[in-house]
Amino acid sequence: MRKFDYSSLKNLMLPMETVSLISKINEYKGKQDLYMKQAPQILNTLKDVAIIQSTKASNAIEGIIITDKRLKGIMDNTVDPFDRSEGEIAGYRDVLNLVHASYEAIPINNNVILQLHKQLYHYIAAEGGKWKNVDNVISETLPSGEKFIRFVPVSSFETPDAMEALCNELNERMSKEDVEPLVLISVFILDFLSIHPFNDGNGRMARILTLLLLYKFNFEVGRYISLEKIIENTKEGYYDTLHQSSQGWHENKNDIFPWINYILSTFVAAYKELEFRVGLVQTGKGNKAARIKKYIENKLGFFTKEDIRKSCPDVSESTINRVLNELKDNGLIEPTGLGRSAKWKKMR
Numbered sequence: 001m002r003k004f005d006y007s008s009l010k011n012l013m014l015p016m017e018t019v020s021l022i023s024k025i026n027e028y029k030g031k032q033d034l035y036m037k038q039a040p041q042i043l044n045t046l047k048d049v050a051i052i053q054s055t056k057a058s059n060a061i062e063g064i065i066i067t068d069k070r071l072k073g074i075m076d077n078t079v080d081p082f083d084r085s086e087g088e089i090a091g092y093r094d095v096l097n098l099v100h101a102s103y104e105a106i107p108i109n110n111n112v113i114l115q116l117h118k119q120l121y122h123y124i125a126a127e128g129g130k131w132k133n134v135d136n137v138i139s140e141t142l143p144s145g146e147k148f149i150r151f152v153p154v155s156s157f158e159t160p161d162a163m164e165a166l167c168n169e170l171n172e173r174m175s176k177e178d179v180e181p182l183v184l185i186s187v188f189i190l191d192f193l194s195i196h197p198f199n200d201g202n203g204r205m206a207r208i209l210t211l212l213l214l215y216k217f218n219f220e221v222g223r224y225i226s227l228e229k230i231i232e233n234t235k236e237g238y239y240d241t242l243h244q245s246s247q248g249w250h251e252n253k254n255d256i257f258p259w260i261n262y263i264l265s266t267f268v269a270a271y272k273e274l275e276f277r278v279g280l281v282q283t284g285k286g287n288k289a290a291r292i293k294k295y296i297e298n299k300l301g302f303f304t305k306e307d308i309r310k311s312c313p314d315v316s317e318s319t320i321n322r323v324l325n326e327l328k329d330n331g332l333i334e335p336t337g338l339g340r341s342a343k344w345k346k347m348r
Helices: 006-011 016-029 032-038 040-061 068-075 084-105 110-120 159-176 181-195 202-216 227-233 235-246 257-282 288-298 305-311 317-329
Strands: 138-141 147-151 333-335 343-346
Touching: 006 159, 006 181, 016 181, 016 257, 032 040, 032 257, 040 068, 040 084, 040 202, 040 227, 040 257, 068 084, 084 110, 084 202, 110 159, 110 202, 147 235, 159 181, 181 202, 181 235, 181 257, 202 227, 227 235, 227 257, 235 257, 257 288, 288 305, 288 317, 305 317, 317 333
Parallel strands: none
Antiparallel strands: 138 147, 333 343
């Protein structure tokens, strides 16, 4: 069975790309308190948006799709889930809310991971809260329809012991505080996904545990920006780097850095998004019309009013309409359709 020895991470030689990403994340982390003091109203709105986006995106990565209308009802708890997909979305909502609200009181061990997984499947008949009872594989279906095996995880028989050893290693390093936290988080999630301890829900549990670990080390970006949405938008890189870093995993000969650099880059992207949404307030450039124009200026390709609402959730519909009409009258943008779902494009 794979041996877990996180003490070796203390002396790990980090590539310059990894060092640069860690430096950027820690620099952004230092601005968190400033944002909370100067933009509390915007942050409160961002929290609500992030929970909805995270729930939708994390399930969409696994092929679970839902209409925005049904999603809103489930997130508001005004409708009951009527099928498996909606049940899984409701379960993810509950676990996400629990982590956001109580992360300080949630240890990371086998019992807690099983409890979180059970809550994930609270609304459906599937048996959550139990380790896999059959061996599984990580496979991919090619455009031709042909399937190939990307990785063979730990056997079902070995899974409980592997998870116990993994959690013990994590907690040992967390108590000693002798490993770079961002490296520790990344490697733990890679090992969790390589064990693949459940029959179903491994990806969603990995993303929940990522958020929980970020909180444990005082990285709060996941409260305001959906990490899951960023992963959904870059899921090709997610799967490719996971594949690269799992080769030789069973023999302890895998290259962890493709995965580490990918996951750290998602944290950087999240912090950049947070800075874009609230950082303008700190520089005196934060009036709402200017933020909309800045969003459009940086946008590649088409965009919709819904994209603007998500990027600037505290801005009213009337302000968005006013700015769009102003830019259209000046020949800077033009619509390609009618109504709320119309797409817009920049003219130059």
